[in-house]
Amino acid sequence: MTAISPPAAQPSAVGRARQWLRDRNVPPVYGILVIIFIVAILLDAFFGIDDELFILNQTILTNILVRSVALGIVAVGQTFVMVGASIDLSVAYLISVTAVGASYLMAGDPNRVWWTVLVLFVVGIVVGLINGTLITRLRINSLIATLGVGLILRGLLNATFENFAGSVPASFQTFAYGTIGPLPISVLVLFLVVLAGWFVLRRMRYGSHLYAVGGSEEVARLSGLRTERVLTMAHVICSVTAVLTGLFVVSRLRAGAPWVGTDGLYDLESIAATVIGGTALSGGKGGVWGTLAGVLIFSILDTMFNQIGIDAYMKQILRGAIIILAVGFYTFRSKAEQG
Numbered sequence: 001m002t003a004i005s006p007p008a009a010q011p012s013a014v015g016r017a018r019q020w021l022r023d024r025n026v027p028p029v030y031g032i033l034v035i036i037f038i039v040a041i042l043l044d045a046f047f048g049i050d051d052e053l054f055i056l057n058q059t060i061l062t063n064i065l066v067r068s069v070a071l072g073i074v075a076v077g078q079t080f081v082m083v084g085a086s087i088d089l090s091v092a093y094l095i096s097v098t099a100v101g102a103s104y105l106m107a108g109d110p111n112r113v114w115w116t117v118l119v120l121f122v123v124g125i126v127v128g129l130i131n132g133t134l135i136t137r138l139r140i141n142s143l144i145a146t147l148g149v150g151l152i153l154r155g156l157l158n159a160t161f162e163n164f165a166g167s168v169p170a171s172f173q174t175f176a177y178g179t180i181g182p183l184p185i186s187v188l189v190l191f192l193v194v195l196a197g198w199f200v201l202r203r204m205r206y207g208s209h210l211y212a213v214g215g216s217e218e219v220a221r222l223s224g225l226r227t228e229r230v231l232t233m234a235h236v237i238c239s240v241t242a243v244l245t246g247l248f249v250v251s252r253l254r255a256g257a258p259w260v261g262t263d264g265l266y267d268l269e270s271i272a273a274t275v276i277g278g279t280a281l282s283g284g285k286g287g288v289w290g291t292l293a294g295v296l297i298f299s300i301l302d303t304m305f306n307q308i309g310i311d312a313y314m315k316q317i318l319r320g321a322i323i324i325l326a327v328g329f330y331t332f333r334s335k336a337e338q339g
Helices: 011-025 029-046 056-068 069-083 091-107 110-136 142-160 186-205 204-216 217-222 227-253 266-276 288-307 310-339
Strands: none
Touching: 011 069, 029 288, 056 069, 056 186, 056 288, 069 091, 069 186, 069 204, 069 227, 069 266, 069 288, 069 310, 091 110, 091 142, 091 227, 091 266, 091 288, 110 142, 110 310, 142 288, 186 204, 186 227, 204 227, 217 227, 266 310, 288 310
């Protein structure tokens, strides 16, 4: 007599949703983003200092996206170097150099915009090449090499400028304040940068080479990859995104000062956002869409803190705690999946 096998258990709705997300490579951090967004709405409803919920205020929602632009652009570049198992601490100083250099060289003259932007991007490429050469050729630890380059930039900047210098013309401020329909131009630029980063990492040969170098530089080298060139190019990309962030910052402030990059903590926060987004510090894993989610988490947290009236010092404490919890959750989940 033939035994009748019991019907296979059908996956639950949650299980099907998880499988759908995995099939489409949606980073797990987006689950954290949704949770934080819902918590922010609830806290605003019960403890908000305004009568209107921020989710119903289009201006606040737009500001969340605009708040993400500066950090988001440079975090895309940081993703590249971290995928390659490196890191870049010079970005905050390069942002300051860009902001001051732009306002000083433009001096309010719209005719100077194009060549000033060109010069600053060349500076960014040179800084990226220096970082990459120190790390790949001289074998200096990336933390030390990029911090050293950043301090050199800071010293040169502080020796020349003490306060706000020059100004950018009104036409250049369109980058920060202009819109195309309801969408701010700066937000559009951010999404284009993220899309370009995704395309390079996931659809170009260079991206697969960078993941290979981050996974194991020795194996990649034995496989015939020019690992030095691959990692140096990642640092060039990171420096270029730092320059673009500096241009956005000076467009928003209308003038640059030596502290705008370091006071913004763009070095540490770009690393934190990238790690929260799922990019491993050890390299070889991660992507820019996860990084974007990490940046949006920061922006939503800042908005939530403002809505419920938390002071600046408590903001830093809570923000640090949430970063630790988010990274800890992601690490625990990764270990659970591995075994």
